[in-house]
Amino acid sequence: MNLVVLTGAGVSAESGVPTFRGADGLWEGHRFEDVATPEAFARDPVLVQRFYNLRRAALPTVQPNAAHRALAELAARWEGDFLLVTQNVDDLHDRAEAEFPPAPGFELIHMHGELLKGRCTASGVVSDWTGDMAPDEPSLDHLEGRMRPHIVWFGEMPLSMNRIEAALGRCDLFVSIGTSGTVYPAAGFVQLARMAGARTVEINLEPSLGAGTFDEAIYGPATETVPAFFS
Numbered sequence: 108m109n110l111v112v113l114t115g116a117g118v119s120a121e122s123g124v125p126t127f128r129g130a131d132g133l134w135e136g137h138r139f140e141d142v143a144t145p146e147a148f149a150r151d152p153v154l155v156q157r158f159y160n161l162r163r164a165a166l167p168t169v170q171p172n173a174a175h176r177a178l179a180e181l182a183a184r185w186e187g188d189f190l191l192v193t194q195n196v197d198d199l200h201d202r203a204e205a206e207f208p209p210a211p212g213f214e215l216i217h218m219h220g221e222l223l224k225g226r227c228t229a230s231g232v233v234s235d236w237t238g239d240m241a242p243d244e245p246s247l248d249h250l251e252g253r254m255r256p257h258i259v260w261f262g263e264m265p266l267s268m269n270r271i272e273a274a275l276g277r278c279d280l281f282v283s284i285g286t287s288g289t290v291y292p293a294a295g296f297v298q299l300a301r302m303a304g305a306r307t308v309e310i311n312l313e314p315s316l317g318a319g320t321f322d323e324a325i326y327g328p329a330t331e332t333v334p335a336f337f338s
């Protein structure tokens with residue numbers, strides 16, 4: 108059986124990583140859509156770098172929770188194809204996977220990029236973020252370009268979309284965990300899974316914007332609902 112799981116900020120909430128809507132979509136008075144864009148980076152790179160440096164600096168202080176671990180344990184024993192697509196840019200799924208070596212059919216995709224990676228604006232080369240964690244670190248120079256966060260900003264194409272759409276087109280079970288269904292194209296994945304004839308399940312704290320599209324729904328904190336669903 109082929110499985111696709113989509114996760115959003117709600118899967119990391121109980122680890123202490125703030126969700127986006129929790130602050131009513133604001134960060135220090137800025138709407139995410141105004142900070143997480145290429146235009147914002149061009150206009151005020153220090154502000155944007157500070158936005159990411161603060162979130163990057165918080166990562167060592169948070170740990171994977173029971174939901175991340177339940178998904179990693181599932182990846183270790185799943186016999187078919189299992190694609191875990193996360194909208195999150197934290198490394199909590201990666202750290203949980205490191206504890207449970209995944210089975211061959213498993214793949215983790217960060218469709219919106221990763222806080223711990225940077226990208227050269229000239230060459231496009233992606234590398235581990237080597238910049239200082241200082242919140243006011245100016246943009247790093249890298250070769251002839253500048254190092255930007257390896258993050259997919261609003262208006263930019265998410266990563267690995269062909270791979271994701273191919274997996275959705277042939278999945279038997281699609282589970283969406285901890286996402287409000289606000290941001291596209293992730294919010295449209297459930298439709299692609301339905302068109303493939305998959306069983307679709309929403310696991311969230313409360314109904315998402317797309318709640319009516321799912322066959323089933325389970326509401327409650329992810330650290331309880333995710334282990335229970337996949338046990």
Ligand code: BV8
Pocket residue numbers: 114115116117118120121126127128129140143194195196219258259260261262263264265284285286287288289290291292293310311312313314315327328329330
């Ligand atoms: C693109 C990286 C085109 C940045 C992110 C108008 C209508 C429709 C679409 C658009 C529109 N105008 C613009 C668009 C497109 C836009 C979009 O969707 N905008 C929204 C705001 C309307 N999308 C884009 O721009 C995307 N790109 O469309 O490209 C294109 C085409 C061709 C060629 C080039 C380009 C790119 C979007 C990616 C943006 N980057 N992340 C960063 O992180 O700084 S998005 C960012 O916000 C996150 O990654 C995440 O995806 C999103 C927040 O969503 P969630 O993860 O769902 O988090 P949220 O807080 O909203 O919800 C948390 C949920 O968890 C809640 O439901 C809550 O109840 C639940 N929860 C809380 N606690 C728990 C819990 N559940 C369980 N247990 C708990 N304990």
